[in-house]
Amino acid sequence: MPDIPIQEAAYNYAYLDEQTKRMIRRAILKAVAVPGYQVPFGGREMPLPYGWGTGGIQVTAAIIGRDDTLKVIDQGADDTTNAVSIRRFFARVADVATTTRTEEASVIQTRHRVPETPLKEGQILVFQVPIPEPLRMLEPRETETRTLHALSEYGVMQVSLYESIARHGRIAKTYNYPVMVNDRYIMSPSPIPKFDNPKLDRSPALQLYGAGREKRIYAVPPYTPVKSLDFDDHPFEIETWSESCALCGSRESFLDEMIVDDTGKRLFLCSDTDWCQERQGEHQGEQPQEEPAK
Amino acid sequence: MYVAVKGGETAIAHSLDLLADKRRGDRDVAEVSLDQIDQQLGLAVDRVMTEGSCYDRALAALAVKQARGDLVEAIFLLRAYRTTLPRFGASEPLDTSRMVAERRISSTFKDVPGGQVLGPTYDYTHRLLDFSLAAAAERPAAPTAPCDATSTLPRVGDILEREGMLEPAPRSMATPGAGDAQDLTRQPMVFPAARPLRLQNLARGDEGFLLALGYSTQRGYGNNHPFVGEIRFGAVPVSFVPEELGFAIEIAEIDVTECDMVNQFAGSHDVPPQFTRGYGLAFGHAERKAMAMALVDRALRAEELSEAATSPAQDEEFVLAHSDNVEASGFVQHLKLPHYVDFQSELVVVRALRAEVEARNRQATLCQAAE
Numbered sequence: 001m002p003d004i005p006i007q008e009a010a011y012n013y014a015y016l017d018e019q020t021k022r023m024i025r026r027a028i029l030k031a032v033a034v035p036g037y038q039v040p041f042g043g044r045e046m047p048l049p050y051g052w053g054t055g056g057i058q059v060t061a062a063i064i065g066r067d068d069t070l071k072v073i074d075q076g077a078d079d080t081t082n083a084v085s086i087r088r089f090f091a092r093v094a095d096v097a098t099t100t101r102t103e104e105a106s107v108i109q110t111r112h113r114v115p116e117t118p119l120k121e122g123q124i125l126v127f128q129v130p131i132p133e134p135l136r137m138l139e140p141r142e143t144e145t146r147t148l149h150a151l152s153e154y155g156v157m158q159v160s161l162y163e164s165i166a167r168h169g170r171i172a173k174t175y176n177y178p179v180m181v182n183d184r185y186i187m188s189p190s191p192i193p194k195f196d197n198p199k200l201d202r203s204p205a206l207q208l209y210g211a212g213r214e215k216r217i218y219a220v221p222p223y224t225p226v227k228s229l230d231f232d233d234h235p236f237e238i239e240t241w242s243e244s245c246a247l248c249g250s251r252e253s254f255l256d257e258m259i260v261d262d263t264g265k266r267l268f269l270c271s272d273t274d275w276c277q278e279r280q281g282e283h284q285g286e287q288p289q290e291e292p293a294k
Numbered sequence: 295m296y297v298a299v300k301g302g303e304t305a306i307a308h309s310l311d312l313l314a315d316k317r318r319g320d321r322d323v324a325e326v327s328l329d330q331i332d333q334q335l336g337l338a339v340d341r342v343m344t345e346g347s348c349y350d351r352a353l354a355a356l357a358v359k360q361a362r363g364d365l366v367e368a369i370f371l372l373r374a375y376r377t378t379l380p381r382f383g384a385s386e387p388l389d390t391s392r393m394v395a396e397r398r399i400s401s402t403f404k405d406v407p408g409g410q411v412l413g414p415t416y417d418y419t420h421r422l423l424d425f426s427l428a429a430a431a432e433r434p435a436a437p438t439a440p441c442d443a444t445s446t447l448p449r450v451g452d453i454l455e456r457e458g459m460l461e462p463a464p465r466s467m468a469t470p471g472a473g474d475a476q477d478l479t480r481q482p483m484v485f486p487a488a489r490p491l492r493l494q495n496l497a498r499g500d501e502g503f504l505l506a507l508g509y510s511t512q513r514g515y516g517n518n519h520p521f522v523g524e525i526r527f528g529a530v531p532v533s534f535v536p537e538e539l540g541f542a543i544e545i546a547e548i549d550v551t552e553c554d555m556v557n558q559f560a561g562s563h564d565v566p567p568q569f570t571r572g573y574g575l576a577f578g579h580a581e582r583k584a585m586a587m588a589l590v591d592r593a594l595r596a597e598e599l600s601e602a603a604t605s606p607a608q609d610e611e612f613v614l615a616h617s618d619n620v621e622a623s624g625f626v627q628h629l630k631l632p633h634y635v636d637f638q639s640e641l642v643v644v645r646a647l648r649a650e651v652e653a654r655n656r657q658a659t660l661c662q663a664a665e
Contacts, residue, residue, distance in 0.1 A: 011378055019380075040482040045373040050624030052631060075635045079302055082631050088303075112635045130625070141611055143485050168647055174639035193639040213621045215482035239642045256634050257641065271635055 014061040014094040020044055024062035024217070028208060031219035036181030037149070038132050043215035053086055054212025056109045056128035063124065063208075064090065064107055069097045071105035076113035076254065076271035083111070102274050112175075114196040116253045116275040119205035121222065127190040132211035132218065134178045134188040154186050157229065165234055174239070180227045181220055189226075195238045195254045200226040243268040248279035317362050331355040340549075340578025341365055345619065346372030347479065347498045349548050349577050366500075370620045377479065384475075386533040386542050390552050391446045395528035397579075400450045402521045402556060408447040413527065415581075450524040451554045451571065460523075460556060460569040485611050492594055492614060493587075497575060499617030501583045507607040508589030516593045516605030519558035520572065527551040527579050551576045555588035562600040570599060 012018065020042070027041035046054040064070065070090055074083040078100040086109060087098050099105050102117040109126040119125060131137075135145045138156045148154065157178060164172045177194035181187045189200055190209060200207065200220060207220040220226060230236035244251045246267045253275055255268040270276035318325065332339055332355045342354040346369045354372055361367035397413025400406045412418070454460035475490040478498075483491065496504060511517055529549050533542040555572035559565075572592025574584035593607040606612055616622060 015378065017378055017380065040484070042480045042482060044479070045370075045377040045620065047374040049370065049627060050621045051626075051628030052624060054624070075632045080632050081306060084303055084306055088306075111631070112633070130628070141485075142615075143611070169650065172643055172647065174643045175636040191633075191636050193635050195639070213625055239639055241642075254635065254638070256638055271638070 011093060014064055014090070015047070016044065016058065016061045021062040024058055027217045028059065028062065028219065031208070031217050032206070032221050034185075035220050035224050036185030036187040036218060038211075038216040038218045041215055041217050043212050046212060048085070048089065050213040051130060052082060053109070053111060053128040055210030055214075055217070056111070056126045056212075057086060057089070057210075058212055059126050059208050059210035059217060060090065060107060060109050061094070063126075064094050064096055066095060068106045069099050069104055070094075071099050071102065071108045071274075072110075073108065073113060073115070073272075073274075074111040075256070076115070076275075077273040079273060100274050101278075112191050112193075113254070113271060114192055114199045116270070116272040117278070118199075119203055121204040123205040125203075125205050125207050127192075127207065127209040129188065129190045129209045129211040129216075130213075131176075132188055132209065132214050132216040134176075134186050149185060152184065157186055161229060161231070165231070171230065171234060171236075177236075178229050180229060182224050182226075186229070187218060187220075187226075193239060193254060194228065194236070197226070197228045197236070198238065202226070241268060245270045245276060245279075248276045250276065250279055317360070326359060328352060328355040328359060331358050337579060338363070338365055338368075340576070340580050341501060341583070342368045342372055343577040344580055344583060345369045345498055345500065346376065348372050348376040349546075366619050366623050370623065373620055381477075381480075383534065383537075384477075385545075386535065388530050388532065388550065390526065390530055390550070391449055391452075393447055393526055393528040393530045393550075393552075394441065395447055395526045397528070398447065398524065398526040400522065400524045402450060402454075402523050406450050406524070407453070414579075447526070449554060451556065454523070454556065454569065458568070461559075461571060463571065483614060485614075487610060487614060489591075489595075492610070493573065493575075493591060495614045495617055496587045496590055499587070500619035500622065501580070501586065503617050503619070503622075504586040504590050505582060507593070507613060508586035510605065511589050511593050511607045516596065516603075516608040518570075518572070518589070518592045520589055520592065521556045522585065523554040523556035523571075525551070525553045525581055525584065527581070549578050551578065551580045551584045553581070553584035553588040555585070555592055557592050559599060565599075570595070 014021070016024070023042055027039045031037065031039045043055065043058060046057055048054055048057060060070070070087065072078065072083045072087040072090075074080040077083065078087075090096050091098055102108065102115040102119070105123065107124045107126060108115065108119075109128065111128040114125065133142070133145050135148060135157060138160055139145050139148065148156070161171050161173070164170070173194070175193045176188055176191040177197055179187050179189050179197060179200065189197060202223050202225060203220070204222050206222055209218045209220075211217070228236040239254070241251075241255045243255060245253065245255060246269055248270060250270055254271045256271045258267045258269060259265070260267050270279075332351050335358065338358050339351055339354045342357055342365055343349050343351070346354060346357070348354070353375065354368070357368035357371040358365070360371055395408075395411055395413070397415060398408065398411045400410065451460055451463075455462055475494070476488075478491055478494050483495065487495070512520075527549070529547045531544045532546040532548055534545045535542045551574075553574035555574070556569045557572055559568055559570040561567035570592065572588040572590075572595075574587030574591065576583045576587070590607055590613060593605070594610055594613060596603040596608040597610075601608075603609060
């Protein structure tokens with residue numbers, strides 16, 4: 001059998017070959033030009049599994065350079081397994097500086113959260129998207145959904161929200177809450193909690209969304225209006241907690257709930273670890289608050 | 295802090311070490327070599343090459359070793375390497391009538407030009423465990439007859455076609471100029487998909503998925519009354535036209551399995567009754583895959599042949615969007631990733647909804663008590 005030339009040097013800078021990066025950049029430019037429109041692109045197999053961020057990784061690989069500082073979060077945290085894995089991947093193949101601080105990052109790849117620290121001009125937020133099509137669960141066929149988008153025929157989405165109200169007395173959708181981008185396209189914000197939706201609206205940062213398995217890229221350019229769908233008599237609202245973070249005392253951030261003992265005692269913590277740590281530096285010595293078992 | 299549920303850098307490094315250790319297994323047992331995998335687990339290598347869509351036995355054997363025999367994982371490894379390779383161009387279409395066939399059978403005719411060649415197959419074995427294989431031993435070499443590698447082996451389908459009994463190969467397939475077909479590893483799938491694209495998708499598709507779909511057509515979900523016109527396995531030359539030469543040169547020889555399925559067709563408004571085709575092709579020796587692919591290919595032609603498409607195997611978007619096991623495996627297993635944030639959002643709203651229901655019930659009980 002022939003020799004196998006396999007070393008790290010067998011792979012290009014940032015893993016993808018330059019032609020592929022150029023193709024992805026063209027798709028990104030088109031996506032930025034038509035906010036909220038899903039641009040098909042020649043998604044490649046990546047060395048991480050589909051559904052684990054291959055779209056986001058391809059977008060990041062296409063835009064990253066040696067001058068960048070990369071932050072990767074999953075569930076808002078830098079220390080979750082997949083965030084660690086993706087950060088290590090880019091440190092290895094793109095020789096890029098990494099950080100956990102939102103402020104310092106030029107590129108932030110995220111799964112399921114938008115950082116609590118407000119983003120600035122020049123920053124790029126790269127979302128990992130499992131199902132880019134916001135209408136998919138209402139209409140499984142791509143041929144149909146593309147037509148619906150082309151015609152702005154979004155009645156089916158309004159009806160589904162109305163049905164939720166009829167059934168539950170409210171819009172019971174909690175994450176992946178559909179948004180209208182630039183008054184034209186309904187877009188999936190990826191499975192971020194609806195808590196994060198307001199942060200997408202007129203954000204100074206560029207938002208890029210990559211769906212690897214479904215081979216779609218879409219974008220929200222800086223300062224673009226992003227409106228969460230609602231009704232006049234049922235306005236959009238976000239989650240609230242009566243508790244505060246046990247570590248930093250935050251009352252304004254998204255809180256994760258943890259079960260800390262066998263009796264089901266609960267503790268609430270910021271999902272955004274960077275935000276929490278920054279605040280802990282400022283607010284030393286606040287008492288953790290524990291919630292009795294429910 | 296509750297890092298345990300999140301897992302830090304060190305924990306991941308340890309997990310990788312454990313995996314490498316498990317892969318090697320008991321150090322008292324000799325380490326398996328790539329040659330051994332290639333030679334003695336050759337059908338695993340074939341499947342990895344087919345669904346990894348990369349014909350390289352050495353790389354496929356390496357992937358099988360690295361994946362500890364998990365073939366879907368091995369396919370994934372090979373794909374993720376293949377995708378980084380530059381494309382020189384597209385080869386000329388394979389001419390499988392030039393195949394040096396190790397096996398070639400037809401189930402539509404007792405004898406066919408070129409003959410029925412049984413070759414190496416499990417078809418005629420009794421599936422009794424052969425305990426003599428448990429120990430290493432000298433194995434006798436099988437006798438072989440001389441074969442004429444220069445003669446062509448006509449396809450059974452072509453013979454039927456001359457008679458007008460079988461539809462001609464669909465036009466888009468009959469004259470595929472090199473490089474004409476879209477490459478779905480470079481450009482995303484669009485629906486409705488042309489047949490070359492469908493066949494590409496099926497060739498890369500998961501054997502188990504296609505097997506089940508093909509099987510479902512036999513059980514009445516989109517039945518197309520198939521016969522194995524012919525199945526053949528052997529080596530075919532690969533030709534390529536380098537731009538600087540302007541004519542084709544042979545650059546390689548690869549083993550492929552080809553299945554021509556012949557299917558009944560009642561005829562439509564414009565076409566008299568005749569037999570129709572379903573086509574399957576796989577790298578290496580993979581008859582199950584090639585046959586399943588041919589059944590599904592034919593099922594997906596329902597619309598083209600004005601048949602009612604009522605079953606899953608006839609539903610192009612359903613079949614093509616779910617056939618890829620690297621995509622499917624990744625997305626199913628991504629459920630292992632943390633979903634605390636989404637789940638938290640659900641907890642918040644479900645608690646609120648439950649509280650409302652409880653409050654309503656309490657209210658109702660109070661009203662009843664008051665009455």
